[in-house]
Amino acid sequence: MRKNTYIGIAFVVLIFGIIFIPKIFKRYANDDVVRGGRMHAIGESEELSEDELLYVMVNKKEKKVPAFKFIDQNKDTISDKDYRGKVxxxxxxxxxxxxxCIPMNHNLQAIAKMYEENPNFGIASFSIDPEHDTPDVMKKYAEDYGVTNPNxxxxxxxxxxxxxxxxxGFYLxxxxxxxxxxxxxxSGLFALIDQNGFIRSRSxxxxxxxxxxRGSVPMDATxxxxxxxxxxxxxxxxxxxLLEK
Incomplete structure (x- = not known):
């Protein structure tokens, strides 16, 4: 009886390894896996398509944009509140x-041009070199890229x-x-935020x-x-x- 039990357990472990281990490995081998928290796993029975937008889950909660307040290229104080209601x-x-940064911001400029007249879309670029990147330096930088989108x-x-x-805050x-x-x-990655301040993504x-x-590869690159x-x-x-919702 005990021998048969061990055989049954071994069979279950073997099946688990064949079905699930490759999937777990693929998740953690992917550079885009979120750091510092667990992502929400949705059962395959739900048959999500890869182009369906999901919420990023951390510790079983929908990941939301944290509060922030900084100075922009126009010397205006900008906070997370200025992006409320915007994608x-x-x-x-x-x-x-x-x-x-060069292909990243060329890509963002192309997107910014598409939505220049849409007040419900914006971009938030944060400098990790603030001692050098003063408002005046960043204003010149934006001008060099031809940025005219007010958001x-x-x-x-x-x-x-x-x-x-x-x-x-963003695990970037x-x-x-x-x-x-x-x-x-x-990182060369972009985060997409919905109108309610939640990080959204594909399956x-x-x-x-x-x-x-991935934002660091030019949009028209071969x-x-x-x-x-x-x-x-x-x-x-x-x-x-998101804008059509």
């Missing part, structure tokens, strides 16, 4: 960046507040306070949210097989979905 994008960057704010402020906002990786000796770094194919959109593709096209689709 908006979030990025972390710095003006002296000569790498991924795109380039924000600066206390470095510790900005790094905390990126790493703890940047330097931490004790990690500033080897140069500045940040990864297993019913889990992919929290962010990429070889195996290289990271642009996600700006699907981001534009998802902005439109």
């Amino acid at each position: 908006f994008l979030v990025e972390f960057f710095f003006t002296r960046c000569t790498d991924i 795109w704010h380039f924000m600066t402020g206390d470095r510790s507040d900005i790094l905390k906002l990126s790493n703890e 990786a940047t330097n931490t306070e004790d990690d500033l000796d080897n140069g500045l770094y940040h 990864d194919g297993y019913g889990n949210p992919k929290p962010y959109y 990429v070889a097989e195996g290289e990271e593709a642009s996600e700006i096209d699907i981001l534009i689709e998802d902005i439109k979905k």
Whole structure:
């Protein structure tokens, strides 16, 4: 009787490993997996399509934009309250960046132009180099990119507040306070926020949210097989979905 029980348990473990371990591995191998919290897992029986917008869940709660207040390129005080009722994008960057910031902000400028006349859309760009990126520096930066959308704010402020906002508020990786000796770094990802302040995203194919959109690949780039593709096209689709609600 005991031998048969062990055989039954072993069979169950084997089936679990065949079905679920590859899916768990894929979630954690994906660079877009949210850090610092658990994402909501939705059963496959719900048959979610990969283009359906989900909420990002952390500790079983819908992840919402944290409170913030900074100064923008026009020396105006901008807070999370200024984005209430708007669909908006979030990025972390710095003006002296000569790498991924360039395609990121060209992509954002293309999107900003599409919605320049829409008061219900905005962009929040936070500098991780606030000592250099003063309002005047960022105003010149915005002008160089041809930014005219009044709802795109380039924000600066206390470095510790900005790094905390990126790493703890949005889980968009940047330097931490004790990690500033080897140069500045940040992710090339964008967060999409709905009108109620919740982070939204698509399914990864297993019913889990992919929290962010790859923003560092030019929207019209031709990429070889195996290289990271642009996600700006699907981001534009998802902005439109939210604005139409």
